[in-house]
Amino acid sequence: METIHLKKNIEPALTFGQWLKNIYEAVKTTAIGMGITFKYVWGRDVVTIEYPEVREELPANSRSRLYNDAENCISCLQCAVACPVDCIYISAIKRPTDAPKIKTKDGTPIRLDLKQYTIDTALCCYCGLCTTVCPTECLTHTTDYEFASYTLSAMKYDYLAPDIRAWRTRIVK
């Protein structure tokens, strides 16, 4: 087996002058670096945000947990079609013709009763494509980011359940 030689032996032979120069350069460049580091020790403010005592305020259009205002949903199914990972499951039934006419808050008539609206937040990739195609803007992103749960099935949010509907006062302005 042939021996492989180290590729790095390109430097010329070491003289005493070069040896002293190496020491000088090493000390000098390291000293410059240490000077910068010491300036940072005493010359800068602390930038750490001490979570969880201090919580940072996320920008208003942050794409965190989704919220669907079921009272304004017209069941157009656009969000389910636009979702790239197919994590929105919707069930709707046509309202009978003799039922009272209801409208959303911006005037669109609601012709379908929403029977089931579930988003699997574990599958969701938080891309925001569903919120852009919603015509009544009932599906929005909130800024909640602390929603870890113990089981995977608890990550399927049923937006017609009363405990999730109770968020409406906090989120919808």
Next chain:
Amino acid sequence: MHNQIADTLNKAVPGCNARVNEATIGDKSVTVEATHILDVCRTMKNCSNHEFNVLQVITGTDYPDRIELSYILASFTKNLEIILKVNLPRGDKFNLPKINSVTSVWRAADFQERETYDMIGIDFVGHPDFRRILCPYDWDGHPLRRDYIVQEKYLDMVVDPPGKNNTDDQMFGKRLKEELGDPKRVSASWKDDGAGEETEAKDGE
């Protein structure tokens, strides 16, 4: 430029039958015969007015009647780019279509051909290190073929365990996208302009 290259190839490599595929939208390409690919590539690399010294991609597309390999070459010295296409029969699992490897012309073909073998299933004859690259080395099947079905078990592990995947919910999404083929039917039907269409219950889970 494409016509010039096709003429050069037809003169230098007789039998390669180079022809230009015209296109109004997108890029044009030059199709050659699969049996002469090694000579064609050598000519492209060495010819002095084009000098295609860099191989960028080797990729394959699965059509119903054939597999089309694309070799995308570039010249960094003359700032040119060209797509070469080669048609191969589809073959089957035990009889993959064969073509010569071009690793002797550009070393970049090494990884690209391994990926094409892994994903589309083409046998590159003469490749120095012929095995899969992205899938595990003993995987079965070629994922980017249209008739690919994932294997049931891999080394005693079930590949898609029924308890862990979400089949009903995924089927809902697929069915929804196939049924709602026409966009106007969904978006315009609940507005007040009277274009309302009947929509029955769409089942989810």
Next chain:
Amino acid sequence: MSAHTNENEDKIVLGDQEILKSDLLTLNMGPQHPATHGVLRVEIKTDSEIVVDAIPHLGYLHRCFEKHAENLDYRGVIPFVDRMDYVAAMSMEWGYALAVERMLGTEVPKRAEYIRVLVAELQRIASHLLFFGTYAIDIGAFTPFLYAFQDREDILRLFEELSGARMLYNYIWIGGVWNDVNDEQLNRIEKFCNRFEDELKKYHSLVGLNKIFINRTANVGVISKDVAYDYGATGPVLRGSGVKWDLRKNRTYGLYDKFEFDVPVGTGEMGTVGDCWDRYHVRVLEMFESIKIIRQALEGIEAGPVMGKVPKIIKVPAGEIYMRTECPRGELGYHLISDGGKTPYRLKVKSSCFTHVSILPAISPGLMIADMVATIGSIDIVLGEVDR
């Protein structure tokens, strides 16, 4: 493998098999390693400390993005495209959006083009800062990592206000960009540029001119020009070997023909042309050039809409296109074949990091194991792009 001692003598007599045994040690720079920047397995065969052969094994992060893309509509591909090179996601989106826009023939408004350039150059600075911080850690210097990440915070906070997320943006859409940028954010970008230019000079003198760093990286992992062309290297790896090739100048796209900037090239200042120090230096100089481009874009930005006219359901006419853009890690190519339907028929991504990993077996023989760490760090790979 039997060695037996003869009771009468005190020598060990080797059996037949032991004489033929090779004395190379196989070491796994395994999928879990702090210096491989992801799940990359490099099988190193060493002769005492010197590497004889390095064989990369890929596929630990393979998600088969190309098969997914055949089932998604053109807008839905963009979140998936982000997830390939997750460190420089804006550049991934821009390349894909350009490929589809060239096939459709849509016109992108001028303000959207300026915003795209601004965002892509800021993303280049953020990605090179990440390279700077993690390369220093690989060599052993732990402090510059947090300095680099503190500067990245300004950029990521701006991206969060623009697009809503800090890492996987889904911001550059087909036909324009999603949200507009307001004047207060433009002022912040300008202040960031002014502050960052001085800081970057400090960082370079802290890490790049340090004698220990130079000894670790000069003359190590030399990629000559012929090897670079033969293996298809692009981006800073090719420029570090002395080749002046930048897609922003040679095959220009977007608004890059309006801006003046240089293309830094490795000159072998501290060692040979094409060594690890050259590749590091090229990336630092590119950050200075990006600041120049950002300043020119801030001066020239015009008012107007940010989204062009795109149909509700995007159907690309039949044909194919190969679109290349200059990403922080090299050239990214999208080969899009369409048959006129709602989903791409075939979308192939040519990733620069994939070709750069193939250079490793060519430059490794003769390095020591510590030099392997420096070499793998200097080609700056992100496994999401290698494996897709």
